Amino acid sequence: MAGVEVKVEGLTKSFGRANIWSDVTLTLPPGEVSVLLGPSGTGKSVFLKSLIGLLKPEKGSIVIEGVDLCRCSESELYEIRKLFGVLFQDGALFGSMNLFDNIAFPLREHTRKSESAIRDIVMEKIDMVGLVGAEGKLPGEISGGMRKRAGLARALVLDPKIILFDEPDSGLDPVRTAYLNQLIIDLNAMTDSTFLIVTHDINSAQTVPDNIGLLYRKHLAMFGPREVLLTSDEPVVAQFLNGRREGPIGMSEEKDAAQAAREMEEAGELEGRPPMKPQLVASTGMPDRQAVHRRRERVEAMMHELPESAQEAIREQHAESDATSEFARPARDGNTRQEPRDEHPTDVHPRITEDTPDPRGRHQLSGGDR
Numbered sequence: 001m002a003g004v005e006v007k008v009e010g011l012t013k014s015f016g017r018a019n020i021w022s023d024v025t026l027t028l029p030p031g032e033v034s035v036l037l038g039p040s041g042t043g044k045s046v047f048l049k050s051l052i053g054l055l056k057p058e059k060g061s062i063v064i065e066g067v068d069l070c071r072c073s074e075s076e077l078y079e080i081r082k083l084f085g086v087l088f089q090d091g092a093l094f095g096s097m098n099l100f101d102n103i104a105f106p107l108r109e110h111t112r113k114s115e116s117a118i119r120d121i122v123m124e125k126i127d128m129v130g131l132v133g134a135e136g137k138l139p140g141e142i143s144g145g146m147r148k149r150a151g152l153a154r155a156l157v158l159d160p161k162i163i164l165f166d167e168p169d170s171g172l173d174p175v176r177t178a179y180l181n182q183l184i185i186d187l188n189a190m191t192d193s194t195f196l197i198v199t200h201d202i203n204s205a206q207t208v209p210d211n212i213g214l215l216y217r218k219h220l221a222m223f224g225p226r227e228v229l230l231t232s233d234e235p236v237v238a239q240f241l242n243g244r245r246e247g248p249i250g251m252s253e254e255k256d257a258a259q260a261a262r263e264m265e266e267a268g269e270l271e272g273r274p275p276m277k278p279q280l281v282a283s284t285g286m287p288d289r290q291a292v293h294r295r296r297e298r299v300e301a302m303m304h305e306l307p308e309s310a311q312e313a314i315r316e317q318h319a320e321s322d323a324t325s326e327f328a329r330p331a332r333d334g335n336t337r338q339e340p341r342d343e344h345p346t347d348v349h350p351r352i353t354e355d356t357p358d359p360r361g362r363h364q365l366s367g368g369d370r
């Protein structure tokens with residue numbers, strides 16, 4: 001079953017007199033992967049916390065399965081929270097418990113399942129994130145990348161319909177980030193849940209999501225199909241995508257408009273935006289990612305509302321994927337699936353390169369992620 005839609009309308013959050021953001025409106029399409037970008041301190045984590053009802057925005061609504069989280073009762077909120085899995089920045093594991101017990105924790109707390117049923121579920125999720133063999137280790141004995149995977153396995157045990165990732169790539173080197181990005185796409189193919197990822201990593205933002213949003217100057221500057229942001233000529237987007245110092249975003253907070261304009265004049269024209277990178281596809285052996293098909297229909301229906309540059313990029317991408325799918329080979333399950341489209345460095349397959357596959361073709365832990 002596909003993930004659920006999250007409909008946010010006119011959301012405003014302040015702490016005392018400090019407004020964090022106002023009038024945020026967006027819809028996370030069911031089962032698709034969305035990324036939320038924004039300079040530090042723009043309230044991305046506050047947004048994630050609002051989605052799970054840990055913070056209460058003072059205006060607007062967050063509607064999930066017909067329930068408005070901003071107005072519902074405690075018991076309704078409790079039920080809605082069961083739809084969520086969250087990957088916190090550091091994995092948020094208990095240091096004194098081994099990975100198995102950490103991952104089993106939500107099942108022992110929130111269900112009445114037997115220990116043998118719990119074992120089956122935990123081992124299935126451990127397998128999904130490529131940690132088979134590490135279940136007896138303590139969080140302090142493994143790398144940051146492995147802790148993230150363990151946190152992800154724990155986020156998956158209650159079969160969430162919505163998964164929130166708070167900077168999954170923080171503290172990881174580019175190679176580990178690339179593995180994690182591929183894992184995220186593969187997990188989306190396996191679960192068909194709705195994903196929202198907060199990240200600062202430009203490469204992740206360019207290659208992982210179906211949709212991208214940008215929080216900027218206390219507002220949601222844009223949210224839509226990835227091609228809209230990735231082909232945008234807005235200075236703030238160009239600065240973000242090029243990782244440049246010159247532009248509207250300052251060191252600790254957004255610069256005032258006059259300072260940004262002065263700097264950009266001094267720096268001359270901003271470099272054009274970088275060429276669009278292809279989106280990651282699910283690894284060979286994964287189920288067909290259903291979100292790809294739903295998104296294609298959805299985006300084609302909204303084409304006329306999109307900027308010309310985004311339309312062009314979408315048409316190109318659809319033509320390319322049609323050409324590729326002519327050569328798609330039938331999979332063992334009878335479905336057809338696309339082959340990866342290019343040799344982009346992030347298009348790596350952890351199942352093959354990071355871990356040594358065992359005879360059943362499953363993950364085995366190797367030194368790759370230590």
Ligand SMILES: Nc1ncnc2c1ncn2[C@@H]1O[C@H](COP(=O)(O)OP(=O)(O)OP(=O)(O)O)[C@@H](O)[C@H]1O
Nearest residue numbers: 015020038039040041042043044045046047198200
């Ligand atoms: N519980 C709270 N009480 C008061 N202020 C808060 C609270 N939580 C967050 N803030 C403030 O809200 C602002 C946004 O914080 P948040 O952590 O959401 O930003 P962010 O965009 O996730 O930043 P980063 O990218 O650096 O992680 C910050 O100024 C922070 O100090």
